[in-house]
Amino acid sequence: MADRNDDGSDRYRAPALDKGLDILELLANDEEGMSQIAIAKALDRTPNEIYRMLDRLVRRGYLVRTAADRYEITLKLFGMAHRHPPMRRLVSQALPRMRRFAREAQQSLHMVVYDRGSCLVIAQVDAPGYWGLAIRVGSHISLLNTGSGHILLAFADAAERQLMLEEREVMPHEIWPDNLDGRLADVLARGYEMMPSQQTTGVTNISVPLIGPAGTVLAALTCPHIERIDIEDALPKAQVLAMLQAAARDIPFAADGGDQAVPGFSSEGTKA
Known part of the structure; x- marks a missing residue:
């Protein structure tokens, strides 16, 4: 330097x-x-x-x-640039922190990026133990009906969001949400999405943005949270959310840009 x-x-x-x-x-x-x-x-x-x-x-x-x-x-x-793809770097630097989250929260976790009209799962870490909810790496999922999609849309600028919606790949059983603009505005204001899964009963999708050096969203981190009744120290969703936000801040590729504040939350991951 x-x-x-x-x-x-x-x-x-x-x-x-x-x-x-x-x-x-x-x-x-x-x-x-x-x-x-x-x-x-x-x-x-x-x-x-x-x-x-x-x-x-x-x-x-x-x-x-x-x-x-x-x-x-x-x-x-x-x-x-593609001799050292940014996505490969992003995944390699994110996985250690994702594994730590999965171990401490006792929940699974996946990372999603925007890809030509849909959300692409580029990394997945299973929950510890002998069972868990996992999404296959390489899967394309809905922009409109997933927590990850809401994060990517909410943190895009207006022109980029419009392009994403125009390119949208229609998924089976996908439904356009009521008042989508209002929903995305709320997600942006609070800095996360927490919504019942529209694909699986009993699952709550907790999603946060991974903010890059330029202040733009690189990816979404999503925990498909399941209420654990088989363990005494199962963590509540609010605590899992705070841990997920901390994981996003700790990923080195995102941290290169300095301290990127997420709307609605302090640097400790608590509600501001």
Whole structure:
């Protein structure tokens, strides 16, 4: 990590690297490609300043120069990113904390992300003992009728939520909830969802968001809570909720962004 002066400026500057990154970031947000002159104007530089950088980026495969003399970004960065998929990193860092939750709460737990119109289960930890309720990893579940789906919808911004609903994959026996917008507003305000399962009698879905570095929701953690009558020290749902919120905060991938407050709850996981 580079040191900084007291005024916040970079002590170790790399102008050429900054110039190249500026070009990549600019073209990453452009769908039609840009000419050398347009790139220079957008970055407040002269065409001569960026000529050599454009040439190097083309030669290294990050950009392509079209027949119309425009520059477009290639899929090289996409391929590099997927050599170490973020989901794999997320799961590997979440599983130890998920296992601890399952052991301490004596309940099962799964992690869900949004995937092209539905919720995708990407990790599952069984409750301790010889029985439990588990959802198979790789399963697609409803956006509308699950606690996980409500979390992902509630913590998305308005435009993203609209897109998610437009892409929605209709599941068997799925019902559009009454006053969905109001329900999601409540979920966002309190910071969690707690609802009877609409697939299994006697199960309460307790779901919380996993908030990432940018303050956006990465995934939902859901405990399909079952009232245990076979043990004397079974935990109440409110305590399981607090433990689930603590588990979400403790996952390193989410914690990279610093202390992300969840609406309605203090840093200790208690009602504010």
